[in-house]
Amino acid sequence: MFHATTIVAVKKGEKVAIAGDGQVTFSQNMIMKQNAKKVRKVYNGKVLVGFAGSVADAITLCEKFEEKLEQNSGNLQKSVVELAKEWRQDKILRRLEALMIVANSEHLFVVSGSGEVVEPDDNIAAIGSGGPYALAAARALVQNTNLEPAEIAKKALEIAASICIYTNNNITVLEL
Template sequence: MIEFHATTIVAVKRGENDICIGGDGQVTMGEKTIMKSKAKKVRKIYKNSVITGFAGSVSDAFALTEKFEKKLDEHSGNLKKAAVSLAQNWRSDKAMRNLEALMIAADKESMLLISGNGEVIEPDQNFIAIGSGGNYAYAAASALFNNTQMSAEEIVRESLRIAASICVYTNDNISVEKL
């Protein structure tokens, strides 16, 4: 089976109204082949009030994003309730259990990491990163968040640039969504 490495995603919340998620554009097949350099892995959903970013299998992530948007509809846009409901289904549904992806979702109140293990995690800090270059981007976001006055978008963009300079599965074709 050919493994796809697909992404670095960073989310930052700075204050009440400065929330941003960004991702790089690279999708790599195996260890040597860049299949796509301008993939968009972040998007606004649910009446443009929630931002999501995904890492992992691209088709699985798209399927999860669609299911998550349905959960947001069911729960009238309540991010935490929708995330818990999605995680419960993801863990218990036979077909969904095989989906290989992670998702970050954020609205004006919360930022969450949602996984297929049934986890819904709200980070202690106002930033989080996932994916192949996630650890590099997280370290950069931590330094920038705690030692500068940069906006959420500036931190997201610079963290992704730093990750791209270190991680072979991350490029500098950055896409960003803000609330």
Template sequence: MHATTILAVLDDRGVAMAGDGQVTLGQQTVMKHTARKVRRIYKESILVGFAGSTADAFTLLERFEAKLEQFKGNLPRASVELAKEWRTDKYLRRLEAMLLASDGTQILLLSGNGDVIEPDDGMAAIGSGGSYALAAARALKRHTGMAAREICERSMAIAAEICVFTNDKLVVETIDKG
């Protein structure tokens, strides 16, 4: 998935999720600098970040919200049900996007391949700058005492220095462990 970076970091207080604001058209044109790719959903209790085609991401986000309503905010159950539908539905199967979701106690990565992955180290990233942000986050988490929010902010700044599809106009949201 190109043209964005989303990073989520879990610590003992909860989770922070950051997304850059860049929207590109093709490989050469920046259309917007301040898009909001990280949002609170389901009664403000779930954070979700998306990468990929904007229309596809919004379609998935809408479906995910419906699953969360159906399963009363149960993040793992809603995620698995969305992934199953995404993989088997003829229309949804063609969508090109990925989601990161967190309820403050866990982070899940959802993909159109039917994946629902909980990272081992409490950190996950998606998008073209995801690998850069994740590498920076792992180093900061292992070698500093920074909180999740600060790790997200600093890691995203590093990704923005390296990835041309990532900018430094961040949206950072946090949810405390419940």
């Protein structure tokens, strides 16, 4: 598990949102930065990406993912599968320690370096040290409210930040 961040994504219909906290923890005992941006829009603003793990590794993987999107004309499903295969098979990439959530208006995936590409049944995903808390909160909010995905993602991350010491309330929310 990555002790450095929390990312949560929620998809309802064609609307999707991703949220990330801003805390960067160094050596598991010191906060180095409180307002990092760990979520971004890529592929001309049509795809959302959030990452957890080593910052340099996560940025490298995000760049690789953007290359795959370009090569596959924005086909998200094909791009994540190709990224996972390369990530697992490449001698350098397989050492990268990170997880990613990627989403567009059609799909939401969690991608890992061990080759997993998971499309959650309930269109809710969370990664990072506060991921389990954010996931539980997002599921409860989806099942018991009529909130939009962006509101759910933000509230779920706020709940995670109140529990997880590696997650803060400097939240960035992006939506499609």
